[in-house]
Amino acid sequence: MPTHQQTVRGPRHVELSGWGRTAPSVAEVDEVTTDARIAERVRDAGPRGVLARGLGRSYGDAAQNGGGVVLDMTGRRAVVSVDQATGVVEAQAGVSIDQLIRELLPHGWFVPVTPGTRQVTVGGAIASDVHGKNHHTHGSFGHHVEALTLLTADGVIRRLGPDDPLFWATVGGMGLTGVILRAAIRMTRVETSTVLVDTWRCPDLDSVLAEMADDDRYDYSVAWIDSLARGASLGRSVLTRGRFATVDELPAARRSRPLSFSASTRVTAPPIVPGGLLNRWSVAAFNEVWYRKAPKRREGEAQSVGTFFHPLDGVAEWNRIYGPRGLLQYQVLVPLDASDIIREVAETFSSNGLSSFLSVLKKMGPGNPGHLSFPRPGWTLALDVPAGDPAVGRLLDRLDESVIAAGGRSYFAKDARMRPETAHAMYPRLAEWNGVRGDVDPDGVFMSDLARRLQL
Numbered sequence: 001m002p003t004h005q006q007t008v009r010g011p012r013h014v015e016l017s018g019w020g021r022t023a024p025s026v027a028e029v030d031e032v033t034t035d036a037r038i039a040e041r042v043r044d045a046g047p048r049g050v051l052a053r054g055l056g057r058s059y060g061d062a063a064q065n066g067g068g069v070v071l072d073m074t075g076r077r078a079v080v081s082v083d084q085a086t087g088v089v090e091a092q093a094g095v096s097i098d099q100l101i102r103e104l105l106p107h108g109w110f111v112p113v114t115p116g117t118r119q120v121t122v123g124g125a126i127a128s129d130v131h132g133k134n135h136h137t138h139g140s141f142g143h144h145v146e147a148l149t150l151l152t153a154d155g156v157i158r159r160l161g162p163d164d165p166l167f168w169a170t171v172g173g174m175g176l177t178g179v180i181l182r183a184a185i186r187m188t189r190v191e192t193s194t195v196l197v198d199t200w201r202c203p204d205l206d207s208v209l210a211e212m213a214d215d216d217r218y219d220y221s222v223a224w225i226d227s228l229a230r231g232a233s234l235g236r237s238v239l240t241r242g243r244f245a246t247v248d249e250l251p252a253a254r255r256s257r258p259l260s261f262s263a264s265t266r267v268t269a270p271p272i273v274p275g276g277l278l279n280r281w282s283v284a285a286f287n288e289v290w291y292r293k294a295p296k297r298r299e300g301e302a303q304s305v306g307t308f309f310h311p312l313d314g315v316a317e318w319n320r321i322y323g324p325r326g327l328l329q330y331q332v333l334v335p336l337d338a339s340d341i342i343r344e345v346a347e348t349f350s351s352n353g354l355s356s357f358l359s360v361l362k363k364m365g366p367g368n369p370g371h372l373s374f375p376r377p378g379w380t381l382a383l384d385v386p387a388g389d390p391a392v393g394r395l396l397d398r399l400d401e402s403v404i405a406a407g408g409r410s411y412f413a414k415d416a417r418m419r420p421e422t423a424h425a426m427y428p429r430l431a432e433w434n435g436v437r438g439d440v441d442p443d444g445v446f447m448s449d450l451a452r453r454l455q456l
Contacts, residue, residue: 016070019319020059021326022387022416025066025449029053033075038179039155042445045069049447052179054121055096058128059329060416061449062174068447071179073123079103080182087187088146093123093180098263098313100187101305105261109187110244110305112144116360118263118310123180128413129172129373133220133309136365140375142171143368144186152178153445162369169436172373174412176446176456177437190244192258195220195308197242198299201291205235205346209339209379212239212363219243220308221363226287227349227356227383228280235346237361238294242308250302263306268316283355312358321357325388328416330396333364333380334408341406342379345399349383352395356383371433374411382414393417400426412450420455430456 010030017024032038042050048068055074056063064070076094083089087109091100098118100111115130124130126148131140138144147161150170158178160167170177198218202208208223215221218241229236247258312318319327334341342361349356360382367376385392400422403410409426410418424430434456450456 011069014070016053016056016064017326018058018060018063018416019056020328020387020416021319021322022328023061023064023449025061025064027065027068027070029070029072031072031075035151035157035181038071038151038181039157041069041071042151042153042179043155045445049445051446051448052093052123052127052175054094054124055119057117057120057124058413059327060414061453062128062413062415063124064449065447066449073121073179076181082107082109087189088184089187090182090184091122092182093121093126095122096120097122097125101261104187105190105193105305106259108189108191108259110190112138112186112188113141114309116310117313119313122183122185123175126171126180126183127173127175129368129370129375130413131362131364131375133222133362135375136215136221136363137219138188139366140368140373142168142370142373143366145171146184146186148183149181150178151181153441153443157181165436166440168369168373169371169433171368172370173433173437174372174450174456175448176451177440178446190259191247192245192250193261193305194245194250194254194258195242195303195305196245196249197240197301197303197308199295199297199301200239201294201296202237202239204233205237205343208235208237208239208361209342212361215241215363223361224290225346225359225361225381225383226291227346227354227359228284228287230350234350235343236291238291240308242303245302261305263304263310263313267314269318269320271317271320280353280355283357286357322384322386325386327384328387328392328396329382329384329414330399331380331382331411331414332399332403332408333374333376333378333411334403334406335378336363338406338408339379341402341408342381344402345381345383348395348399349385352391354383354385354392354395356385358382358384371429371436372412372427374409374413378408380411382411387416397422412454415450418454420453423454423456
């Protein structure tokens, strides 16, 4: 595997924010590359504590530590070993999903789970227990981690497996149990880098939910939702589902290079975008075009990995289009028998003209023992809205009450505005998690802005 090198700068004070750019804070950032340096910074963290950070793709304040120390892990990006027989990869925590795909897909291995961007590190994927379009069949990222190496507050480096409670406190634990140094991950065998995709245009929410109830026939599934559609068209959707093609299913001309992969950034959003560009009228116009251009039914379309899994990665810094105030993402999950809450969320956004540019619905599958892992069986709906309007926060607070009553939850990795009492109600195993965490970090050395805000 190739060796990656970079110039490492010394500690410096930097203003950091999440992908939503809503609540920046200043921390002392240190670009660490060795276990010894990480241990030193943890030992000398100071009263505001320390936190590891990857590529900064959590939407809110999960990877920030205002007034404290933040360890930039992106220099630790070595793929240590690959077992070509089993697909088990040992990778440092700063290795990105993009790097794993580029290095391993040509050898017939694909990441077991990928969120909507490749720009997420292994450490971040474990800490947030990310999920993708295949959660209903393959679970979350944590399901595929065979072991992880964690540096805890006492300076001890521990190798943890799924039989250890600290392993599951770390999977989904938002970086608050220690610094993930590296992990062993089971990759997925594929014959090609081509995805065969079926697309349906669904006229309303009931129809898309009915279609997705049968998702187990597909490895991957996601629905784009028109957040502004109302009345009989509420929740109209474009549903895309797929699986990797076999070599025999490729056109003859492509069978000589079945595992080729190429993905690049096509455009970059301008550094300054005026507020209000994404409003009810502009988003409604986009949604109309997007829905109408989708086929009523198309089966077996060949798509690349980038097109199917990570379309937004083709637009660098796309979060800028929400304007200088940034964006909020509201992602909720409710049990399968509580689809009425999904309807309530959709109706609230539609009736109040909340212009969500990106709205996606997924059916979720098996959960795992992670105390704070977001994914479990149910429906998850994620919607983006421009930040800055106090009325939006009040609406989301009311929706939180409905989600809690249904036994649902919101996602810490996407959150920027949840209240402490809401978080504690949504995650009933929080006290148990704190017990495991307290055994290895009784003084709360590992800390984040999110942990302070939610009183974790």
